[in-house]
Each structure stands twice: as structure tokens, then as C-alpha cells.
Amino acid sequence: MDGSGMPVGPVSEFLRDVLACGSSPASCRSYGYDLLRWFRFLAAIDVGWRRAQRSEVRDFVLWLRTCHNPARDRRRPDAPVPGSVNARTGKAYLRTGYAPATINHAISVLAEFYDFHVRAGTGPVVSPVPARRQRGGRVFAHHNPMEPYAEYRRAAYRQKQPDVQPRAVPDDVLADLFADLDCNRDRALFSMFLSSGARAAEMLSMSVADAHPGNGQIFVRGKGMDGAKQACPASPEAFAWLALYLGELAQEGHRPEPHEPLWWTRRRPLRPLTYTALRAILRRINERIGANVTIHDLRHTLCLRLVGDPNISLVDAQQVMRHRQITTTGRYLRPRIDEVIARVHEHYTRPAPVPQPTSGWRYDPADLADVFGGQ
CATH class of the missing domain: 1.10.443.10 (Intergrase catalytic core)
Known part of the structure; x- marks a missing residue:
């Protein structure tokens, strides 16, 4: 809805197309929230969605990187510090801002939104969102397990996401x-x-x-x-x-x-x-x-x-x-970090091996004569 309570036509048309392509209502809801942030940002800087340029997308990403996420308010004065690690679970608390995965998802939604209107002829001639990296003339999103991994440069404004390992609850x-x-x-x-x-x-x-x-x-x-x-x-x-x-x-x-x-x-x-x-x-x-x-x-x-x-x-x-x-x-299948730390501590506390005495070893004089020659 816009400020007057009326549905935003371009967004409704896009979400209707997303739903027709087989996406779930939950996905459409997620797309709607991403577009709501974008339209609110454009309203704040007084730029229409058809006149948005690559510079607006850049400023939108910078705003998401620095602004406060209202869903993560610290309601209690004794609440844990955002980003700190919980001593019992070993897992960090969420940060106050938007996560890199959230920003990347928002950029992907914007790209799909503008591509839809570019194809339909109801939006700008060129999408303001930078295209994803291409391989072999096609946009790729998933890795083919039959091919080796290769290093590719991230597309513009896409954030670097940490490789978070799954953690079990102690x-x-x-x-x-x-x-x-x-x-x-x-x-x-x-x-x-x-x-x-x-x-x-x-x-x-x-x-x-x-x-x-x-x-x-x-x-x-x-x-x-x-x-x-x-x-x-x-x-x-x-x-x-x-x-x-x-x-x-x-x-x-x-x-x-x-x-x-x-x-x-x-x-x-x-x-x-x-x-x-x-x-x-x-x-x-x-x-x-x-x-x-x-x-x-x-x-x-x-x-x-x-x-x-x-x-x-x-x-x-x-x-x-x-x-x-x-x-x-x-x-x-990757080893859990708590198990690795426990094994390393066991390595540190393991007593050093005691060298075995060699005084009981004897050599046969005949063997020494064969190797070094007899005297």
C-alpha cells in the first residue's frame, strides 16, 4: 500500500507474476517486504521508481549496511550486546543492522522486479540493478557438482557472506x-x-x-x-x-x-x-x-x-x-568446532612420550664386520 492506503500497481503486477511462476505465498510476502524498503527509500529521497539509477541502488545498499534494523530492538537494558558470543551455546547474537544475506536478497528481488517491468515495457528501458556475473553467456545461480569450483568476482553491490557452519545445541x-x-x-x-x-x-x-x-x-x-x-x-x-x-x-x-x-x-x-x-x-x-x-x-x-x-x-x-x-x-560432515577445540585441548594436555632406554641393545660383532670390514 502507498501512503494513501491504495495498492501499488507495479508491485501488485510483479507479485502476481511471481505467484503464477509457482512461488509460495511466503516467498511473495518476503518479496513484498524487500520492495517496501525500496519504495520507502525512494520516497525519502523523492525519486520515482522508474527514474531510479544505479546510484540510487548503491545508496540503498549503503543505507541497509548502516541503518538500524527495527526488528532487533534492545528492549531490556541488560540485553546482550549485539554481535557478542553466548558463553553457553558458543553462537553469536544477531547484529543490530541488516545481515549480508538480507541485503543480497533485497538486491535480487529488485533485479527481478525491474527485469519484469523491462520485459513488459512498463518500466525503465534498462534496469538500474547491476546484472549478476555470467558464465558461458548465461546467468548462473547454482554450482554444477560435476564441475570444479572456480573463483568468480562478486557482482556489484553484492555483499560478502560468511560461511557459517551448522551448530548443534549443547x-x-x-x-x-x-x-x-x-x-x-x-x-x-x-x-x-x-x-x-x-x-x-x-x-x-x-x-x-x-x-x-x-x-x-x-x-x-x-x-x-x-x-x-x-x-x-x-x-x-x-x-x-x-x-x-x-x-x-x-x-x-x-x-x-x-x-x-x-x-x-x-x-x-x-x-x-x-x-x-x-x-x-x-x-x-x-x-x-x-x-x-x-x-x-x-x-x-x-x-x-x-x-x-x-x-x-x-x-x-x-x-x-x-x-x-x-x-x-x-x-x-565438517567437524564441529567444539569437537575440534576439545581434541586440540586434549593434544595440549597429553603427557609427552617418555623416550625408551637403549642401553639394552647389542650388536653382533659379525654383523659389524660385514658392514665396516674386519680389523
């Missing part, structure tokens, strides 16, 4: 997290997160009929799947907590139908549990136990445990995590 932090849960709903929810590897949006979109305790599996709508659901394993402990949670709902007079949501709020009136409410639950737990665990950390923890199990193959782990490429699952 066992003592997990124990404190589950000990701090105060209801069967949360125990069932976090047990399923840790045993199924489902993403937050996938788990919260489950219906009652998607849980199959007899088969030990749940069904979730996977990332990028247009209505199709995929099976995920879940632990017996998770189904035990789920039975207790559903029993409590029945005692309170709420018996959800098979097609209704599985997860509900605890306060009246009952409403389906949202991602915002789930983040609030986890934020309160993190404040009490002094950690910075996220829902996606539980997914990383499960994958690292599966990869470390000699009885589970890498293909099995890929199937459980529902990675499209085996190379994504292969990232978890």
Missing part, C-alpha cells in the same frame, strides 16, 4: 531448555522439533490428522511444496507428550477436528499458535537459562546427530532433513 543447554518447559504442549512441540527436523512454519501448519503415532511419523508441508505433504519421523517421547497435550485439550472442552490445526494457544479464547507466539515462548526460555537457541538450531542438532551415527547413512539423513541436494547435507 546437551546441557538442551537439558535446561526441556526442564524449563512448563506445559505438555511445549514439551510435545519441542520434542517433535528435535526428533523430526521440521521447520517452524511446517510444524505450525500441521493439522490433527497429520500426526500418525502408530507409524511414528508426522506429515508436514515442505519448503517450496505447493500443497504436497512429506513424511517425517518423530520420536515415541514426542508422541507421548502429544497424547497428554491433546488429552488436556479434551478436558478443557476443546476437541479439534482432524482438519483443524494441531497446535493451539493456552489462553482463552483458543487460537492457532503462530510463529510470533512461538518465538516469544523461546525468547522467555532463553532469558531464564542464559542461552540464545533458535528453532532452526534444533534442526541443525538433529542433522548433526544423524550424520554422526554410524548406522545412518548420509542419504538417510538427507531424506529425514528433506534436503533437495546431497551437497546440502554434506555440509554437516
Whole structure:
């Protein structure tokens, strides 16, 4: 919407085209937020979207690199310093600004937006966003696993993204997290997160009929799947907590139908549990136990445990995590930094080998005579 509350026509046309190409509503929502930042920036500098030049894109990137992200306000005076490392999990807190991946995503969305209007003839003649690097006359986005990696210069205004390794939640932090849960709903929810590897949006979109305790599996709508659901394993402990949670709902007079949501709020009136409410639950737990665990950390923890199990193959782990490429699952084969540090400390504290005495060795005089000649 613009300042007067009317839909922005160029954006609506672009998002309609993105939706027709098979993108999910969640992707369209993400694209909309990126374009909202861009149009607000253009309104602040009083430049129309058709008159934007490469210099405006450059200033937009500089603004994202230096401005404050309103989604990361420090609400408490004793909040941890942004960018500092949590002592319990070994993971850094988010910075106050926009991450390099967010900036790169915004540039990609702008490029798609202007390319759409250039093709349709409803925008500028040339896109103000610098094109991505090309190889063989085509724009490339993914690496062919049959070809060796080669160094390419980043396109203009694309940010350098750090190679962040997946981190597992330490066992003592997990124990404190589950000990701090105060209801069967949360125990069932976090047990399923840790045993199924489902993403937050996938788990919260489950219906009652998607849980199959007899088969030990749940069904979730996977990332990028247009209505199709995929099976995920879940632990017996998770189904035990789920039975207790559903029993409590029945005692309170709420018996959800098979097609209704599985997860509900605890306060009246009952409403389906949202991602915002789930983040609030986890934020309160993190404040009490002094950690910075996220829902996606539980997914990383499960994958690292599966990869470390000699009885589970890498293909099995890929199937459980529902990675499209085996190379994504292969990232978890790299040694964990905490394990490397533990082995190095063991190397430092290992006692030096004691040299063995050689006084008991004797040489046969006949052998010495054969080598050096007899005297």
C-alpha cells in the first residue's frame, strides 16, 4: 500500500507474476517486504521508481549496511550486546543492522522486479540493478557438482557472506531448555522439533490428522511444496507428550477436528499458535537459562546427530532433513568446532612420550664386520 492506503500497481503486477511462476505465498510476502524498503527509500529521497539509477541502488545498499534494523530492538537494558558470543551455546547474537544475506536478497528481488517491468515495457528501458556475473553467456545461480569450483568476482553491490557452519545445541543447554518447559504442549512441540527436523512454519501448519503415532511419523508441508505433504519421523517421547497435550485439550472442552490445526494457544479464547507466539515462548526460555537457541538450531542438532551415527547413512539423513541436494547435507560432515577445540585441548594436555632406554641393545660383532670390514 502507498501512503494513501491504495495498492501499488507495479508491485501488485510483479507479485502476481511471481505467484503464477509457482512461488509460495511466503516467498511473495518476503518479496513484498524487500520492495517496501525500496519504495520507502525512494520516497525519502523523492525519486520515482522508474527514474531510479544505479546510484540510487548503491545508496540503498549503503543505507541497509548502516541503518538500524527495527526488528532487533534492545528492549531490556541488560540485553546482550549485539554481535557478542553466548558463553553457553558458543553462537553469536544477531547484529543490530541488516545481515549480508538480507541485503543480497533485497538486491535480487529488485533485479527481478525491474527485469519484469523491462520485459513488459512498463518500466525503465534498462534496469538500474547491476546484472549478476555470467558464465558461458548465461546467468548462473547454482554450482554444477560435476564441475570444479572456480573463483568468480562478486557482482556489484553484492555483499560478502560468511560461511557459517551448522551448530548443534549443547546437551546441557538442551537439558535446561526441556526442564524449563512448563506445559505438555511445549514439551510435545519441542520434542517433535528435535526428533523430526521440521521447520517452524511446517510444524505450525500441521493439522490433527497429520500426526500418525502408530507409524511414528508426522506429515508436514515442505519448503517450496505447493500443497504436497512429506513424511517425517518423530520420536515415541514426542508422541507421548502429544497424547497428554491433546488429552488436556479434551478436558478443557476443546476437541479439534482432524482438519483443524494441531497446535493451539493456552489462553482463552483458543487460537492457532503462530510463529510470533512461538518465538516469544523461546525468547522467555532463553532469558531464564542464559542461552540464545533458535528453532532452526534444533534442526541443525538433529542433522548433526544423524550424520554422526554410524548406522545412518548420509542419504538417510538427507531424506529425514528433506534436503533437495546431497551437497546440502554434506555440509554437516565438517567437524564441529567444539569437537575440534576439545581434541586440540586434549593434544595440549597429553603427557609427552617418555623416550625408551637403549642401553639394552647389542650388536653382533659379525654383523659389524660385514658392514665396516674386519680389523
